[in-house]
Amino acid sequence: MSITLEREPSSEMERIYDKIRGSVPRFEWEMHAPIVEEINRLKRVRNAVILGHNYMVPEIFHGVSDFTGDSLGLSIEARDTDADVILFCGVHFMAETAKILSPDKTVLIPDMDAGCSLSDSISVEDVRLLKERYPGVPVVTYMNTPAAIKAESDICCTSANAVSVVESLGSDRVIFLPDEYLARNVARETDVEVIAWHGRCMVHEQFTVDEIRAYRKQYPGIEVIAHPECSPEVCEESDFVGSTTGMIRHLDRAPSKHVIMVTECSMADNVQEAHPDLEFVKPCTICPHMKKISLEKTLSALENLEQEVVVPEDVRVRALRAVERMIEVGRSPGN
Ligand code: SF4
Known part of the structure; x- marks a missing residue:
């Protein structure tokens, strides 16, 4: 494939660039723009939608994503x-989730090797051993896991609904997989005993209390917003703790001009457009898995309909049961 650089950028490309000019220099955008245009043209040809996770680089998040x-x-x-x-611009377990919910659609990912330290921290054999060790104890599994782990679970959860899910089971203890820090953060908010695994997000585990205190000293009054995959000590030190969606909602009512989002680096770049008055202090901790996803690989996957994500049907059906059970908890009165 050859791409010709446009001399006169189209008004559509300028409209997109307006959203990201704070984080992408013009000379870089001039390299991205022809690829963005070609991806958006091919989406129509393929009848495709592109999903852009909050941690994608701005040219993917704002340039080609239909949903973010x-x-x-x-x-x-x-x-x-x-x-x-x-076409899921995110990591592999996310594309699997799309396939679990949409078995009749073709699900692609730009890079099959885009993994996740949490997702990779546990095997099916590990889950089966835990179930043998704690017979009858329900297994609650965070969405950041492969389909095969979800299929071994009683119910899934997100970082936003984890406490509600744990309490919905009517059990005095649960096995909570695989994120140790999320498990400990959930345990602080419930009387249910939480048996944790030792998985960690390689991005969120890097943040420290000392670092946050240093930012507070440097920017008095700064609003600190953390993801619950951070350690309980870091969450305790923060003003607000929530999922990526919860963090975005919180920004609408952030009381300070200076904000630090204690999460992956691209998140602040992507929300800046909607909050031009906020000044984001960026600790810039990058997820190497998320950053495997580029515009070039996105174009290649769409052009060649390659990097297809497949989930065996028996696994998909069992994983779907755990996901749907979680969605039902969200619909219950009081949740
Ligand atoms: S940020 Fe953490 S949880 Fe998300 S994909 Fe990267 S390693 Fe996994």
């Missing part, structure tokens, strides 16, 4: 479209 947000919300939105193809 967290992985479960994106998969639900894609399921409800009449697209033939879902």
Whole structure:
């Protein structure tokens, strides 16, 4: 494939650039723009939707994504479209979630090797051993896991609904997989005993209390917003703790001009457009898995309909049961 650089950028490309000019220099955008145009043309040819996770680089998030947000919300939105193809700009477990919910659609990911330290932290054998060790104790599994782990679980959860899900089971203890820090953060908010696994997000585990205190000293009054995959000590030190979607909602009522989002680096770049008055202090911790997703790979996947994500049907059906059970908890009165 050859791409010709336009001399006169189209008004559509200028409209997109207006959204990201704070984080992408003009000379870089001039390299991205022809690829963005070609991806958006091919989407129509392929009847495809592109899902852009909150941690994508701005040229993907604002340039080519039809839906943006967290992985479960994106998969639900894609399921409800009449697209033939879902191209998930995120990591592998996220694309699997889209496939679990949309078995009749072709689900693609730009890079099959885009993994996740949490998702990779546990095997099916590990879950089966835990179930043997704690017979009858329900298994609650965070969405950041492969389909095969979800299929072994009683119910899934997100970082936003984890406490409600744990308490919905009517059990005095649960096995909570695989994020140790999320498990400990949930345990602080419930009387249910939480048996945790030792998985960690390699991005969120890097943040420290000392670092946050240093930012507070440097920017008096700064609003600190953390993701619950951070350690309980970091969450305790923060003003607000929430999922990526919860963080975005919180920005609408952030009381300070200076904000630090204690999460992956691209998040602040992507929300800046909607909050031009806020000044984001960026600790810039990058997820190497998320950053495997580029415009070039996105174009290649769409052009060649390659990097298809497949989930065996028996696994998909069992994983779907755990996901749907979680969605039901969200619909219950009081949740
Ligand atoms: S940010 Fe953490 S949880 Fe998200 S994909 Fe990267 S390693 Fe996994």
